[in-house]
Amino acid sequence: MRKPFVAGNWKMNTDSRSSVELAQGVARGASGLAGDRVSVALIPPFVYVQSVVRAVSSTGVAVGAQDVYIESKGAFTGEISPAMLKDIGCNYVLCGHSERRHVIGESDELVGKKVMASLGGGLLPILCIGELLEERDAGQTEAVVTRHLETGLAGLSVDKMSAVTIAYEPVWAIGTGRTATPQQAQEVHEFIRGLLADMFDKKLADEARILYGGSANAGNAKDLMAQKDVDGLLVGGASLKVDDFVKIIQAAA
Ligand code: 13P
Numbered sequence: 001m002r003k004p005f006v007a008g009n010w011k012m013n014t015d016s017r018s019s020v021e022l023a024q025g026v027a028r029g030a031s032g033l034a035g036d037r038v039s040v041a042l043i044p045p046f047v048y049v050q051s052v053v054r055a056v057s058s059t060g061v062a063v064g065a066q067d068v069y070i071e072s073k074g075a076f077t078g079e080i081s082p083a084m085l086k087d088i089g090c091n092y093v094l095c096g097h098s099e100r101r102h103v104i105g106e107s108d109e110l111v112g113k114k115v116m117a118s119l120g121g122g123l124l125p126i127l128c129i130g131e132l133l134e135e136r137d138a139g140q141t142e143a144v145v146t147r148h149l150e151t152g153l154a155g156l157s158v159d160k161m162s163a164v165t166i167a168y169e170p171v172w173a174i175g176t177g178r179t180a181t182p183q184q185a186q187e188v189h190e191f192i193r194g195l196l197a198d199m200f201d202k203k204l205a206d207e208a209r210i211l212y213g214g215s216a217n218a219g220n221a222k223d224l225m226a227q228k229d230v231d232g233l234l235v236g237g238a239s240l241k242v243d244d245f246v247k248i249i250q251a252a253a
Contacts (some may be wrong), residue, residue: 002208009066023044048064066093070114097209126211136172149199209232210229
């Protein structure tokens with residue numbers, strides 16, 4: 001039985017005060033559910049990770065980072081290592097979010113190295129994958145998802161892979177209000193699970209959590225979560241409002 005997982009990617013939003021207030025509000029609203037019936041992670045900008053960790057300590061809410069570098073220390077100006085994140089109480093990390101792939105220009109290979117480095121540093125990676133609108137229109141969704149998974153999970157043993165969460169985020173659904181229909185999400189999630197069975201084994205594929213992301217909100221969370229292969233939601237915009245995000249957690253639980 002896969003425990004539902006709801007993660008809030010705050011992207012480049014909030015400030016020192018609102019990040020703590022948002023975290024406290026979510027922890028209060030999700031008490032009795034978070035950590036128990038549903039895994040909940042808040043993913044603030046790097047500079048607020050530590051204060052959010054403090055704000056949610058002992059509440060069952062976990063904290064993640066939006067990115068990480070592939071080396072453990074050294075002359076890499078501006079970068080943050082897995083060890084640093086672990087050191088301040090961060091557990092999860094997004095690898096290969098579409099904004100990093102398509103706005104910042106991260107390659108598939110770099111994303112794979114980030115997954116590997118995160119695991120090496122004791123973090124739980126959330127590997128984000130998904131196609132652009134033109135790729136979907138050209139019938140390339142499965143090819144893109146396959147490439148993202150094969151490069152993102154390259155070299156992982158079954159044991160290491162069991163610590164990885166997959167997030168399917170079709171790029172055309174992110175921040176656009178154009179959510180994938182539950183059926184569209186289910187189709188790709190089922191395909192992903194089949195691919196994991198081929199790449200690793202059936203048991204791992206059955207246990208792997210696959211989140212959907214892309215304009216998920218309090219209104220559509222239940223229908224998305226009702227799909228057999230949708231195990232949770234990676235939420236952007238709607239994770240910035242306590243009430244909306246708590247409703248999503250409740251729908252997932
Ligand atoms: P929105 O929920 O704002 O569409 O963002 C989704 C996302 O990119 C989460 O990582």
